[in-house]
Amino acid sequence: MTDVTRADLLAALAQVRPDGPSGPDVVSLGWVEGLAQRPGAHGVEVSVALAVPAERARALEPVCATAEAALRAVPGVGRASVVLTAERPAPAPTRAAPARLSLPGLKRVIAVASGKGGVGKSTTTVNLAIALARRGLRVAVLDADVYGPSLPRLLGVAGTRPANAGGRLLPVPAHGLSVMSIGFLVPEEDPVIWRGPMVAGALEQLLRDVDWGEQDVMLLDMPPGTGDAQLTVCQKVALDGAIIVSTPQDIALLDARKGLAMFRKVDVPILGIVENMSYFLCPHCGERTDIFSHGGARRTAEELGAPFLGALPLDVQVREAADAGQPLALAHPDSPQAQAYDSLAAQVWTLLEKNPAPER
Numbered sequence: 001m002t003d004v005t006r007a008d009l010l011a012a013l014a015q016v017r018p019d020g021p022s023g024p025d026v027v028s029l030g031w032v033e034g035l036a037q038r039p040g041a042h043g044v045e046v047s048v049a050l051a052v053p054a055e056r057a058r059a060l061e062p063v064c065a066t067a068e069a070a071l072r073a074v075p076g077v078g079r080a081s082v083v084l085t086a087e088r089p090a091p092a093p094t095r096a097a098p099a100r101l102s103l104p105g106l107k108r109v110i111a112v113a114s115g116k117g118g119v120g121k122s123t124t125t126v127n128l129a130i131a132l133a134r135r136g137l138r139v140a141v142l143d144a145d146v147y148g149p150s151l152p153r154l155l156g157v158a159g160t161r162p163a164n165a166g167g168r169l170l171p172v173p174a175h176g177l178s179v180m181s182i183g184f185l186v187p188e189e190d191p192v193i194w195r196g197p198m199v200a201g202a203l204e205q206l207l208r209d210v211d212w213g214e215q216d217v218m219l220l221d222m223p224p225g226t227g228d229a230q231l232t233v234c235q236k237v238a239l240d241g242a243i244i245v246s247t248p249q250d251i252a253l254l255d256a257r258k259g260l261a262m263f264r265k266v267d268v269p270i271l272g273i274v275e276n277m278s279y280f281l282c283p284h285c286g287e288r289t290d291i292f293s294h295g296g297a298r299r300t301a302e303e304l305g306a307p308f309l310g311a312l313p314l315d316v317q318v319r320e321a322a323d324a325g326q327p328l329a330l331a332h333p334d335s336p337q338a339q340a341y342d343s344l345a346a347q348v349w350t351l352l353e354k355n356p357a358p359e360r
């Protein structure tokens with residue numbers, strides 16, 4: 001197979017001029033954000049994210065096809081997929097960084113994030129929380145995913161009203177965890193339309209107005225994506241680190257890169273990337289099948305210098321247990337799937353212990 005270098009790919013992209021032949025190309029415009037390649041059956045498969053100005057995103061859609069054609073013309077390239085991302089540039093952490101919340105009872109706080117929705121971030125959060133609690137730790141979970149608060153359901157406590165003590169809300173106990181979610185306060189069927197600043201405000205309240213007590217670790221189930229709301233949370237809470245959950249598909253990985261970039265921008269250590277729904281475990285014979293092009297998260301992690309925390313199976317029991325409000329790590333603690341969450345918890349805790357907790 002012909003070797004394809006990054007320089008070859010950039011040279012091809014440098015022929016793509018969105019404003020006509022005399023205009024600047026996408027490389028010199030600084031739009032090439034994610035550029036990844038891997039061997040495929042018919043040559044190298046290339047994926048690229050072009051970070052374009054939000055107001056031009058719609059008009060620039062045809063650039064994807066032009067860039068894909070330019071990449072496919074490089075000898076050795078089999079497939080090319082180009083996506084546009086239209087994020088507003090994140091404010092620099094030093095500029096207008098909001099004051100940090102004082103949360104002295106929380107020894108460690110970890111954000112569990114994903115570049116896009118539906119990758120299993122919440123399912124991973126609850127199972128990781130249970131696995132950490134099984135190690136004897138006091139674990140709190142805050143459902144910061146105000147767009148789709150699913151933790152009450154996943155932990156079997158939907159419909160519970162949090163108790164109030166001295167004007168502060170008490171976290172809801174669930175399977176040994178201390179849990180808070182906007183889902184306890186707003187009926188689940190209410191479509192809540194949040195704008196960025198409202199999200200940040202609601203999260204701040206959930207952190208500040210809840211009596212969390214003493215906790216060894218808090219997991220923050222972040223809203224999917226990497227917009228301003230997510231960035232504000234990272235700046236308000238002194239995070240010990242972040243875990244990025246991704247699925248093996250390219251597009252999710254491109255999104256995962258954005259997640260990584262966001263945490264790096266605000267100096268939050270990346271504890272690692274988890275590949276969820278990585279392979280299929282047959283519930284009958286236990287045979288393992290790689291449905292998607294499994295391994296993408298490991299490669300991405302290596303490329304980006306982030307630890308790879310492991311691959312979690314796509315497994316019907318994981319979903320059934322979640323739907324029944326009894327996370328699998330609890331319902332079937334000796335299953336191989338639960339062991340995968342145990343190993344994730346062990347790695348996360350080891351990584352955390354390498355660094356002193358930030359001032360909180």
Ligand SMILES: Nc1ncnc2c1ncn2[C@@H]1O[C@H](COP(=O)(O)OP(=O)(O)OP(=O)(O)O)[C@@H](O)[C@H]1O
Pocket residue numbers: 114116117118119120121122123124145148150223224276277312313314315316318319320322323
């Ligand atoms: N490893 C897995 N095996 C099987 N099903 C899974 C697995 N992980 C998640 N799921 C299922 O995938 C769906 C999405 O999962 P989940 O709600 O955890 O995703 P999410 O990333 O938190 O989504 P969002 O943030 O958009 O609400 C759920 O039905 C869940 O049960």
